[in-house]
Amino acid sequence: MNGILYLWITTFKNQIKDLKRHPGRLIAYLVLIGLMVMAMVSSVMQESNEIASSVRPIGELGAIIFVIFMFFFVSQVLQGISSGSTLFKMADVNLLFVSPTSPKKILAYGLVRQMGMSFLFSFFILFQAGTLKSFYGVGLKGVLIIFTGYFVITFIASVISMTVYVVTSGDEKKKRLAKLVVYLCILPVIFTVLSKVSDSNGLINSVVDGLNLKFNQWIPFVGWIKALTFGAIIGDMNGLLIYLIMTVIGIVLVITVMMKSDNNYYEDVLGVTENMYNRIEDAKNGKMAEVSFNKKIKLKEIGINHGKGAWVFFFKHMLENRRAGKLIFDNSMFIQLIMVGIFTLFVKGSGGIIVAFAISTYMQLFMSLAGRWTRELTMHYIYMFPQSPFKKLIASTSEGILKSFTDGIIIFVIVGIIAKASPIDIMICIVARVGFGLVFTAADVLAERVIGKVASKGILMFLNLIVIILVALPGIIGAVVAGFALGGQIYTLLITLVWNVFISLVIIGLCRNVLHSLEQNN
Structure with a gap:
């Protein structure tokens, strides 16, 4: 564990030194923080006491939260099934995987690191404070709740994506079964929306009502976290404790499955980590990947043959x-x-x-x-x-x-x-x-x-x-x-x-x- 702490401390020190060598990067970070603070201050200045004063029905916000959570979760898990997912960087592979540190501690390091990445990735939600206030009357408290919910779903999606990849790696039958399970989680959403479309409330209202049905809140992780997030915004605390307990138990089970898997996650994540490293390096050099690393490229014709x-x-x-x-x-x-x-x-x-x-x-x-x-x-x-x-x-x-x-x-x-x-x-x-x-x-x-x-x-x-x-x-x-x-x-x-x-x-x-x-x- 001392090696992991040393890696964390050294990485943090190097990042601070890098900011000193690149003042432009520091200025960009300060500008970004300033814009975020302005968005938050604007939300506080427009604070109202009741959500009922919102321009749009608050149910629309619940439907939007559910769709965003579902889209991100499903796409992340499907990516893990098809092309793999990892919690580590190439430096972690070179320094930690060869060190005399137990796999459990290294996995804990990867989870904490991914938690930090998910936290930073969720910051864009804070920039939507003005929009949320203008359309739905959601104040600073509501924005922070949505930020927390998005952070949790991104972290869980990353962990499940890696777990699914470790479990299904090298077995096409397991991959097809995993995809089937993901699609089965989407079917209830489609059925609930279609069941409401026949109502006479109009198309938009029917879709919103279908997405907000309590039945959808029982969809693993996506429904649970949506119920926690939206319930906290509108003050509906019924069943929130149950959803919270199920979310925690679900995360523990996913990590346990990863650790108990017959496959060695070292070997599984090594190739994916290397591919991700190559993509990042190509992006830094201006070379953007057009296709997946695993996709076969077919060339029907060679040469440009046009233009002077x-x-x-x-x-x-x-x-x-x-x-x-x-x-x-x-x-x-x-x-x-x-x-x-x-x-x-x-x-x-x-x-x-x-x-x-x-x-x-x-x-x-x-x-x-x-x-x-x-x-x-x-x-x-x-x-x-x-x-x-x-x-x-x-x-x-x-x-x-x-x-x-x-x-x-x-x-x-x-x-x-x-x-x-x-x-x-x-x-x-x-x-x-x-x-x-x-x-x-x-x-x-x-x-x-x-x-x-x-x-x-x-x-x-x-x-x-x-x-x-x-x-x-x-x-x-x-x-x-x-x-x-x-x-x-x-x-x-x-x-x-x-x-x-x-x-x-x-x-x-x-x-x-x-x-x-x-x-x-x-």
Whole structure:
């Protein structure tokens, strides 16, 4: 145990020293903490005494919590079954697995470490304090309760994912049985929702009522933790002690099964840990994995065979999208479509399409980071092309702008039908989305020019995010002010289009030589 304590203490000291050597990372952390504090203070200042004053029915929040918990839990467990999961890093494998420390102590170290990672991962919930207060009247106490529930479900999902992988590793029958058990846990949710859809309360209310049925609260872990979280928010303490006891017993049983498994978890997690380490290292070097390590790659044709000069990079990016199965219907587009569609169903009246545009732009902001063009910066090929840096910059960034257009068509045509919007409103949303795609790309170029290379890609993406927000903010403010003045007309979105196109052209013009030399960006 002394070796584990030494590893913890030394790791903490090295992280502090690393912050001294990288002040930019420290500044980014301070800014992140400041934003979180602002969100919390805003929630406290808006505090109200009764949840009944919320804009939306509080039952919707319970349904949303249940869906988020279920989605994360199921996806994490299925990932553990198919490709494996681990609680350790490569450094743990090199230092602890070869040390004279008992497997139980090493497993305890992994569980505590994963608990810390889950705690940090759950912090994004705190940034939603203002949204939760505005929509559901949930104050600071409720936000902290949701934070705790999300932390618990992420930790349990990680532990169960690794346990399932250890138990089913190397046995296809066990893997199929494990998947069947996971799918059987989803069936009650489907049946309860369908049983309520036939009611005359409307589609949304019926779905919410179905998800909030007490029957779903008996689904292992997901239902228990949802009942604990939502019950604590609304003050319903009936049965909370039972759910808490079942959750604790369930965690103990899962860890016991892992320890008593015939398989040696050392061997099982070693390969997964190595794969995860390789992925992280590739991400740090700008190489993003397009497919799973276990997935067989089929090449039907070789070569780009399209484009001349710098435009070869545009067709190269399109070919990479097609080979990765991301040409049009990729995961990011589907996630945006589902989330935007759900929020559109909740919003009544003509404002549905405007709310849909705001939510889709918010999601587009995060999904536009680290586009394919940034990966070209780490390789020498684009710098060797005998064409001007400006042409190479335009060609290499065009794929992201085209994606904004195709995603906009798919998302807003479907959402427009749901919201019963006019064709003109749909067209305005599509064009305005292209404008935001253009300004997000231009701001990314500016961030690469100003910030340059940072040791941590996570910190770099965070700093890029700050630059993108600052660049797009004037257009957003102008559209919001005009919207209040004109009564929320959708035509005010054209203000963002004008600003985004103007500032993007200015930024691209100023940063036209960003691809002049490799040393400049590395």
